[in-house]
Amino acid sequence: MDTKIKNIFKAAQDVSLTEAERAHVLSTLQNFMKEHPSAHPQHSTPSPYTNVSLFLRVRYVVPVTLILSLVLGGGTAFAAEGALPGDTLYPMKIHLNEKVETLLAPTPEARAEVAAAQALRRVSEAETLAAHGRLDATTTEEIRQRFSLKSEELKRQVQKLEDDNDHAGADRVSVHFEQELDTHFNAFVGLDERSATATRPEITTIKDDIQQRIKHVSDERMKARARRIKDVQEKLNAGTDIHTQIRTTSDGEQKGDSVEQNGSDQGRKDGPTPESPEGGQENGPILPLPAQLGL
Amino acid sequence: MSTYERDFIQAYHDNADALFRYCLFKVSDRERAIDLVQECFTKTWSYVAEGKTVDSFKPFLYRTLNNLIIDEYRRKKDTSLDALVDQGFDVGMDPREALLDSLDGKRAVALLQKLPEEYREVIYLRFVDGLSFAEIADATGENTNTLTVRAHRGIKKLKELITYGY
Numbered sequence: 008m009d010t011k012i013k014n015i016f017k018a019a020q021d022v023s024l025t026e027a028e029r030a031h032v033l034s035t036l037q038n039f040m041k042e043h044p045s046a047h048p049q050h051s052t053p054s055p056y057t058n059v060s061l062f063l064r065v066r067y068v069v070p071v072t073l074i075l076s077l078v079l080g081g082g083t084a085f086a087a088e089g090a091l092p093g094d095t096l097y098p099m100k101i102h103l104n105e106k107v108e109t110l111l112a113p114t115p116e117a118r119a120e121v122a123a124a125q126a127l128r129r130v131s132e133a134e135t136l137a138a139h140g141r142l143d144a145t146t147t148e149e150i151r152q153r154f155s156l157k158s159e160e161l162k163r164q165v166q167k168l169e170d171d172n173d174h175a176g177a178d179r180v181s182v183h184f185e186q187e188l189d190t191h192f193n194a195f196v197g198l199d200e201r202s203a204t205a206t207r208p209e210i211t212t213i214k215d216d217i218q219q220r221i222k223h224v225s226d227e228r229m230k231a232r233a234r235r236i237k238d239v240q241e242k243l244n245a246g247t248d249i250h251t252q253i254r255t256t257s258d259g260e261q262k263g264d265s266v267e268q269n270g271s272d273q274g275r276k277d278g279p280t281p282e283s284p285e286g287g288q289e290n291g292p293i294l295p296l297p298a299q300l301g302l
Numbered sequence: 303m304s305t306y307e308r309d310f311i312q313a314y315h316d317n318a319d320a321l322f323r324y325c326l327f328k329v330s331d332r333e334r335a336i337d338l339v340q341e342c343f344t345k346t347w348s349y350v351a352e353g354k355t356v357d358s359f360k361p362f363l364y365r366t367l368n369n370l371i372i373d374e375y376r377r378k379k380d381t382s383l384d385a386l387v388d389q390g391f392d393v394g395m396d397p398r399e400a401l402l403d404s405l406d407g408k409r410a411v412a413l414l415q416k417l418p419e420e421y422r423e424v425i426y427l428r429f430v431d432g433l434s435f436a437e438i439a440d441a442t443g444e445n446t447n448t449l450t451v452r453a454h455r456g457i458k459k460l461k462e463l464i465t466y467g468y
Contacts, residue, residue: 011464012457016429018410022326023319024336032340033314039344043351045306135308138315194316 091132092146101153116176119164123184126157130191133213137198147209151216158220162227169231181228185221192217310350313359314343320431321367327411327426328371338374342367364433364441416463421456424449 024032087096087104105125112118133150136142161184168177195214199207321342325335345366349356356362414426423442427433428449435453439446 009461009464012429012460015410015413015460015464019323019327019414019426019430022323022411024322028336029318032318032336032343033311035340036314036343036347037311040307040310040347040351043348045304045347045351045353135312138312139308198315 091136091141092149093136093141115164115168115171116173116180119161119168119176119180120183122157122161122164123180123187126154126161127184127187127191129154129157130188130213130217134191134194134198137195137210137213142209142213144209147212151213154216154220158223162224165227174231174235177231178228181224185224185228188217188221188224192221306350310347310359313363317360317363318343321363324364324426324431325367325371327415327430328423329374330415334374338367338370342370345370360433361437361440364427364437365443368441413460413463417456417459421452421459424452425456425460428453 087099090096090100105128108125109118109121112121129150133142133147133154136146161180165177165181168174168180192214195210195217199210199214318339322335322339325338325342326332329335329338342363346356346359346363349362414422414430417425424438424444427438427441428435433441435446435449438444438449442449
């Protein structure tokens with residue numbers, strides 16, 4: 008899309024409610040909600056705002072809650088899904104639901120996705136608490152530690168994918184995680200601007216943690232890509248060296264390398280040929296490059 | 303506070319600005335736009351307070367707001383700015399300009415408002431408020447294919463406005 012058009016849309020997004028207007032509308036809305044309480048059961052709806060990782064929920068969360076509901080009975084496990092730090096069911100969410108979620112992940116990429124989802128869930132919980140003015144120092148520290156643990160777990164899982172040469176899977180999980188973190192970072196910037204003075208240090212702390220993790224994830228991905236490029240270059244260079252050896256041998260200075268030759272040698276003394284970028288042999292088969300590289 | 307109430311308040315935090323922008327774009331009156339957004343949220347809460355389910359708040363809120371805007375147009379039909387201009391009334395500087403936040407935002411919104419009506423809404427919802435075509439279809443009741451065609455033509459028209467002026 009044309010840059011000018013993009014700039015127009017971006018500028019239009021600058022139009023917004025003022026802080027006072029937003030607070031006034033919220034206050035009016037909250038009073039309305041008190042006067043018109045909901046008929047919904049307290050835990051009937053799974054919150055889309057506490058389970059952010061959409062690429063994971065559909066595949067893994069439903070089986071987890073189904074299994075736990077069968078074992079524990081009732082909607083306890085399901086109700087725990089929406090629990091926040093400080094809620095009665097939060098320990099169940101962390102120590103039971105999420106453990107089962109991890110165990111059910113069938114592939115290395117799925118395990119990485121689970122770690123990513125659980126890290127993002129911590130951030131989402133912090134966001135919800137902050138939006139309702141419930142983010143205190145103790146809860147913040149708890150969330151930070153859990154977020155850090157899960158992020159490091161994700162890092163280990165992504166490294167395993169790299170080690171298993173599943174670079175596409177490693178990139179997929181890593182990029183998704185970074186994008187989701189970016190979304191949360193923007194949300195925290197908004198919360199920071201809107202928050203009361205009392206909760207601002209906690210919001211700023213989590214916002215900074217997210218920002219550092221985004222940078223870390225991006226750096227790790229770039230390093231992994233650089234290593235892959237270096238590996239390929241080394242292999243290509245190894246191939247170049249072999250071509251050089253072949254050309255040196257073909258000049259008749261040395262014998263005894265493993266190249267087989269057919270037909271006339273005349274082509275060897277010619278200049279570069281279309282068949283060989285190194286200007287080497289025209290006639291006769293040489294061992295193909297992949298075979299030379301052991302691929 | 304129940305989980306549902308928390309979700310609803312979160313939906314307010316997530317969508318209030320975008321809904322306000324869209325409403326201001328449509329009604330060109332800041333105070334009225336704020337009132338309509340407030341009414342949109344209270345209507346939505348009334349709906350769920352009756353025990354009805356909302357699967358996703360975002361498209362539901364846009365649908366509700368759209369209906370309120372349509373009612374607003376009908377209510378103001380006889381006294382609209384355009385009607386006044388049609389009647390020969392010289393309004394001088396467009397009073398909409400006085401109601402917007404920043405110079406850049408003002409120019410941007412004014413330019414988008416120059417688009418033909420059939421393109422304006424989809425362009426605004428898709429590229430300013432960031433709704434997907436499926437969400438816009440849900441909010442407006444239009445067909446997704448129709449919306450994508452209109453968006454494509456709207457972008458072309460916007461390019462013409464930038465290139466040749468308006």
